[in-house]
Amino acid sequence: MLLGLAVSALMLLFLGENPVTAMGTLFGSLFRDSYTFADVFVKATPLMFTALAFALTFQANLFNIGAQGQFYIGAVTAVWLSLLLQDRVPGALVLVIVGLATILTGGLWGGSIGWLKARFNANEFLVSMMSTYVALNIMNYLLRTWLLEGKGEYPQTDPLERVVWLPTILPGTRLHGGFILALLACIGIWVLLYKTPLGFRIRAVGQGRDAAALAGINYKTLYVAAFFISGALAALGGFVEVNGAQHMLVQGFNPDVGAAGIGIAILANGNPIGIIFASILFGALKVGGTIMGQLAGIPSSFTEVMLGSVMVFVILGYFVREKLDERREKAKLKKAVSA
Amino acid sequence: MSETPFVELRNISKYFAKVVANQDVSLEIRKGEVLALLGENGAGKSTIMKVLYGLYRADEGQILVDGEVQTIHSPKDAMQLGIAMIQQHFALVQAHTVTENIILGLVRGRYDLRHYDRVVADLAAQHGFDVDPTAVVSDLPVGIQQKVEILKALYQNAQLLIMDEPTAVLTPQESAVLMNFVQQNTRAGKAVVFITHKLREVMEVADRIVVMRGGRVVGDLPKRETDELELSKLMVGREIHERTYVEDKLPDHQAVGLELQNVSIRDPKEDVYHIRDISLQVHEGEILGIAGVSGNGQDALCDALSGYRRLSEGKILLNGQDISNTDARERIRLGLGYVPSDRQRFGLITPMKLTENMFLKRSYERVWRRRALIDQKRLDAYTAEKIRAYDIKATGPDAVARSLSGGNQQKVVLAREVDLGSKVIVFDQPTRGLDLGAMDNIHRTILNEKRQGKAILLISTELSEIFGLSDRIAVIYRGEIVGIYRNHDLDTQKIGLLMAGYTPGAVSETR
Numbered sequence: 001m002l003l004g005l006a007v008s009a010l011m012l013l014f015l016g017e018n019p020v021t022a023m024g025t026l027f028g029s030l031f032r033d034s035y036t037f038a039d040v041f042v043k044a045t046p047l048m049f050t051a052l053a054f055a056l057t058f059q060a061n062l063f064n065i066g067a068q069g070q071f072y073i074g075a076v077t078a079v080w081l082s083l084l085l086q087d088r089v090p091g092a093l094v095l096v097i098v099g100l101a102t103i104l105t106g107g108l109w110g111g112s113i114g115w116l117k118a119r120f121n122a123n124e125f126l127v128s129m130m131s132t133y134v135a136l137n138i139m140n141y142l143l144r145t146w147l148l149e150g151k152g153e154y155p156q157t158d159p160l161e162r163v164v165w166l167p168t169i170l171p172g173t174r175l176h177g178g179f180i181l182a183l184l185a186c187i188g189i190w191v192l193l194y195k196t197p198l199g200f201r202i203r204a205v206g207q208g209r210d211a212a213a214l215a216g217i218n219y220k221t222l223y224v225a226a227f228f229i230s231g232a233l234a235a236l237g238g239f240v241e242v243n244g245a246q247h248m249l250v251q252g253f254n255p256d257v258g259a260a261g262i263g264i265a266i267l268a269n270g271n272p273i274g275i276i277f278a279s280i281l282f283g284a285l286k287v288g289g290t291i292m293g294q295l296a297g298i299p300s301s302f303t304e305v306m307l308g309s310v311m312v313f314v315i316l317g318y319f320v321r322e323k324l325d326e327r328r329e330k331a332k333l334k335k336a337v338s339a
Numbered sequence: 340m341s342e343t344p345f346v347e348l349r350n351i352s353k354y355f356a357k358v359v360a361n362q363d364v365s366l367e368i369r370k371g372e373v374l375a376l377l378g379e380n381g382a383g384k385s386t387i388m389k390v391l392y393g394l395y396r397a398d399e400g401q402i403l404v405d406g407e408v409q410t411i412h413s414p415k416d417a418m419q420l421g422i423a424m425i426q427q428h429f430a431l432v433q434a435h436t437v438t439e440n441i442i443l444g445l446v447r448g449r450y451d452l453r454h455y456d457r458v459v460a461d462l463a464a465q466h467g468f469d470v471d472p473t474a475v476v477s478d479l480p481v482g483i484q485q486k487v488e489i490l491k492a493l494y495q496n497a498q499l500l501i502m503d504e505p506t507a508v509l510t511p512q513e514s515a516v517l518m519n520f521v522q523q524n525t526r527a528g529k530a531v532v533f534i535t536h537k538l539r540e541v542m543e544v545a546d547r548i549v550v551m552r553g554g555r556v557v558g559d560l561p562k563r564e565t566d567e568l569e570l571s572k573l574m575v576g577r578e579i580h581e582r583t584y585v586e587d588k589l590p591d592h593q594a595v596g597l598e599l600q601n602v603s604i605r606d607p608k609e610d611v612y613h614i615r616d617i618s619l620q621v622h623e624g625e626i627l628g629i630a631g632v633s634g635n636g637q638d639a640l641c642d643a644l645s646g647y648r649r650l651s652e653g654k655i656l657l658n659g660q661d662i663s664n665t666d667a668r669e670r671i672r673l674g675l676g677y678v679p680s681d682r683q684r685f686g687l688i689t690p691m692k693l694t695e696n697m698f699l700k701r702s703y704e705r706v707w708r709r710r711a712l713i714d715q716k717r718l719d720a721y722t723a724e725k726i727r728a729y730d731i732k733a734t735g736p737d738a739v740a741r742s743l744s745g746g747n748q749q750k751v752v753l754a755r756e757v758d759l760g761s762k763v764i765v766f767d768q769p770t771r772g773l774d775l776g777a778m779d780n781i782h783r784t785i786l787n788e789k790r791q792g793k794a795i796l797l798i799s800t801e802l803s804e805i806f807g808l809s810d811r812i813a814v815i816y817r818g819e820i821v822g823i824y825r826n827h828d829l830d831t832q833k834i835g836l837l838m839a840g841y842t843p844g845a846v847s848e849t850r
Contacts, residue, residue: 195712197702204699208688214645214679215700216668330354 025295026288036287038173042245044283046071046254048182048275049237050261052189053110053230055270057124059193060226061206066113066128067234068258069135073109074102074235076139078242079157079249080147082164091163095243098164102239103232109135110231111224118220124227132258143251155251166244178240183276185233190272192229202226234258256304263311266318285310343406344369345499345530346391346422351400353386360386362554364400368499368530373521375545376534378574379633379800383554384534385427388501392424393417421498425488425505433477440476441491462490466520482513489520500524501532506540518544536574536634538567538839550574567839568832571632575800593622595659596794597763602653604639613639614818617653621763621794626785627823628809629798632838636818637680637798641767644796645677646670658762671700676760678752680768680798682745686752689741693733694722696740697755725754730780746777753784764788765796770804782808802834816840 030037050067057064064070078098085094113131116122143155150158166177193199204212205219213219237257242249264282268274289303344367353361361383368374376384389395391402393411401408404420411417417424431440438452438459446455459472468486476484485505492500502521506514521531521544533544541548541562548565550558550573558573602617614636621627631637642648644655646667654663657673665673679685687696698718701707707714722736729750733743740748749769756764766785770778785808789795799805805812806826813823814837822843837843 191712195715197708197713200695200698200713201702204688204691204695204702207690208684210684211686211688211699214647214667214677214685215702216646216666216671217702218666218668 022292022298026292027284029291029295030284030288034170035173036291038170038175039287040280040283041179042174042176042283043286044279045176045179045182045244046237046241046257047260047264047279047282048186049240050234050257051264051268051275051279052185052261052272053234053237054262055265055268055272055275056189056193056202056233057226057230058265058270059199059206060202060222061209062114062117062223062226063125064110064113064128064227064230064234065125065262066110066131066135066258067230067237067261068255069128069132070106070110070231070234071238071241071254071257072132072135072139073231074106074238075242075249075253076142076147076238077102077105077235078239079160080142082160082243083147083157086161086164094164095166098243099236099239102235106235106238107228107232110234111228113231114224114227117227118223124223136252139249140251143249147249157249159248160243164243165247166240174245176240176244178244181236181240182279185236186272186276189229189233193272198225234261260307260311263314267314282307345405347403347406348387348391349401349403351387351390351397351402353383353390353395354398359554361390361397364551364554364556366549366556366559368532369547370498370530371525371528372546373525373531373533373544375541375548376532376551377536377538377541377548377570378551379536381633382551382574384551385503386554387551388424388503388532388534391417392422392501394424418495418497421496422501423492423495423497423499424501425485425492425503427503427507429484429488431476431484431487434475436473436475437470437479437487437490438472440487441472441494445495459490459494462494466490466493466523467516468520482509485509485517497529499530499532501534503534504536505533506535506537514540536632538570538574538632541570542567568835571835571839574632575802593624593792595620596623596625596657597621597796598654598656598659599643600654600656602640602643602655603651604643604648605651612818614643617815617818617820619813619820619823621796623794624789624792625810626789626795626797626808628805628812628826629796629815630802630805630812630834630838631800631815633800635815637767637800637815639818640815641677641679641765641798644675644765645679668703671759672703674760674762676756676758676764678749678756678764678766678769680771682748682752687740687748689748690739692737692739693726693731693743693751694718694736696751697722697725700755700759725751729754729784746773746780749773749777749781753781757784757788760788760793763794763796765798767798768800769797770799770801802831805834814838 030040050071053067053070054064078101081098081101082094085097089097109131113124113128116127117124140155143157147157149156168174168176169180191199193203201212201217202222202225204215204217205222209219241254246253260282264275264278268278285307286303289306292298293303346368348364348366351361351364352359364383364387376388378384386395390397391411393413393416396412402411403409404422409416409420411420411422414424432443435443438456441459442450442455456472463470463472463486468490470483470486470490476487479487489500505517509517518540521533525531525546533540535541545562547559547561548570549556550560550570552574558570560569598620599617603615604613605611606613617640619627629637629640639648643650646665646669650663654661656662657670657675660673662670662673662675683689688699694715698707698713707718719736725731726733726736731743731750731754732747740751743751753769769781769785773781782804785795785797797805797808806829809826811823811825812829812834814821814834816838817840821837
């Protein structure tokens with residue numbers, strides 16, 4: 001990760017900027033006021049959900065690359081139900097109904113990927129990736145038809161009424177209850193994975209499928225279960241983003257939460273508690289990067305470059321670590337044999 | 340021999356991440372000779388040949404071809420030196436015709452397929468192969484596909500043909516044709532390496548035999564100077580020492596714990612039986628040993644018992660209850676313990692803690708839960724108790740299984756399965772790769788469980804183990820039980836012949 005920051009700094013040099021001051025601005029600006037500081041956590045919130053989505057399936061040795069799509073499915077469900085119910089049902093009740101409904105739709109969306117894997121041994125990597133495009137286009141279609149705003153001008157929905165917003169938890173900032181929900185989700189998934197029989201089975205299948213199968217654990221059912229939970233998590237991310245931060249649905253919003261989630265999950269080594277911190281770090285980079293763009297005259301697209309290079313190095317680091325481990329084992333073996 | 344051998348391997352070693360696959364292997368392959376590479380599964384036969392063929396790179400050692408040191412980085416390099424290898428799983432493009440497969444990678448630009456069809460047809464006729472060059476590979480039976488592979492090697496004028504278990508997928512008639520070809524081919528001055536674990540084939544086709552065990556060469560003998568008995572001893576390992584078996588009362592009057600009735604597993608695609616028509620009974624308080632050279636259906640038998648694979652035919656009864664159609668989970672619940680031979684793949688989840696490995700087969704049991712969560716306290720206490728009882732060398736219940744030595748890992752599996760297998764325990768190669776101390780420890784556990792009145796099935800390729808523990812011994816050969824004997828009715832010679840595929844009748848005549 002540090003390597004990623006270093007490379008970004010190098011690139012800043014090429015842009016003719018002083019990397020030290022730029023980085024200074026990046027992190028310094030975060031603390032200039034409570035609004036900016038709180039925004040770090042606002043940005044981190046959906047990332048925690050998509051990272052959890054990737055991490056959970058990753059523990060079962062499955063790859064859910066489609067958190068982006070599941071996120072959109074959740075967002076669409078949330079905005080549609082909220083608009084439908086906001087005038088008829090009390091706000092708090094709407095939020096509960098919407099939350100449960102997104103779990104269901106996202107879960108079914110994700111679960112179907114798991115089912116395809118279990119039933120036909122379809123490659124879940126590809127299926128989940130492609131399902132993102134399906135979800136994206138469903139969202140775009142709905143935004144131009146059923147969900148199109150009253151004015152009919154832009155592909156976006158009408159804003160949600162205040163009663164169905166997730167309540168703000170820090171007055172004067174955008175920080176909303178979704179962040180608490182995300183924290184709870186991280187802790188909940190940690191408990192699920194490490195404290196319950198179901199989570200144990202998910203990890204057992206992920207780390208030793210053959211031994212798990214001999215132990216009577218049906219990995220096919222678990223594939224579906226893991227993908228269901230994973231899809232539901234990503235969809236919840238869509239829900240909190242819509243009802244907490246955006247308060248409407250705009251075409252093509254947050255197009256990188258899925259990819260960033262993967263990076264965060266790998267950075268956290270699949271650990272839900274680690275995801276909390278990794279997400280906040282990514283949130284900080286995002287917010288700080290935007291400000292850096294505004295203040296230091298560095299193109300704002302540079303934030304993306306920076307995030308990208310951090311992520312690439314995080315992922316590379318994972319493989320390098322594995323390779324080093326293997327080499328160490330081999331050297332040990334050689335020594336033992338010659339001794 | 341004064342002539343330079345075609346290929347010479349000098350002191351080759353190959354390590355994989357966790358295992359030594361080949362250790363200091365040296366051997367020669369001479370022109371005009373069939374060399375059989377004999378050994379049990381996992382002895383390193385295929386690995387050493389894959390090194391020669393450029394699929395693996397040796398960590399140490401040299402390869403000489405025609406007396407010159409060569410580096411072979413890929414099959415392409417090997418091919419240029421005239422070395423071809425036919426893998427156990429064929430490397431053919433299923434959607435292409437025979438000719439297209441043969442010339443694949445050897446033609447450039449525009450080419451006349453008809454012309455090559457004729458070339459291939461001639462080549463096939465020349466070697467007495469009945470292969471249609473225009474047929475699509477996916478339509479061909481396995482035996483013919485193998486011929487296509489051979490033709491491909493011949494077309495490239497390979498001087499050395501390596502065949503990895505070539506008869507595994509063939510019918511006896513097809514095998515005969517193949518043997519015939521192999522002998523013809525070598526008469527023309529070419530060399531063939533035949534990788535196999537079947538003694539009979541070796542005696543039929545080989546000129547010279549290299550025996551491998553545990554990644555090393557343990558014997559290099561001309562066929563004239565050896566016999567099947569010697570080879571089987573070399574292959575299986577140590578000579579059998581004195582018997583440790585103390586005969587208890589034979590438990591014929593006891594109830595039957597485990598019964599197999601005409602059990603078969605057939606490979607649906609290849610129409611080959613992995614095990615065929617196996618019937619046996621294991622009584623309570625009895626150890627039934629299954630002896631055999633590895634690769635004769637032991638794996639399929641274990642899969643059938645554990646519920647890992649479904650039976651094609653037959654029934655399995657546990658205490659008289661038919662469990663043929665139950666899954667692994669239900670069999671565990673009914674009290675079937677199973678100690679698999681590959682403990683790192685099937686017995687344990689090595690990156691997990693010991694507690695988690697103890698919990699592995701119990702994740703559905705209510706008693707291990709408190710509210711919805713795993714009862715960690717109870718699990719820790721239970722694991723700690725087992726660590727004490729079985730004298731497992733580990734830092735504690737939280738130690739990762741991978742950090743334990745092989746013997747201690749096996750004790751963990753044993754501790755779990757002995758508890759789970761309240762009625763029947765199946766042991767598959769329980770002491771494979773373990774030192775004498777650990778071995779003795781495990782043998783004592785097995786005998787102890789027998790005295791508790793459990794029915795025990797012991798599958799082993801170690802004859803000393805079979806003779807040392809079993810009350811009765813069944814011999815498995817090519818997926819079939821060739822006979823079941825009382826321990827004292829068998830001796831080393833007799834069992835050696837049975838394991839090599841002689842019929843019981845022939846065996847008694849040789850006595």
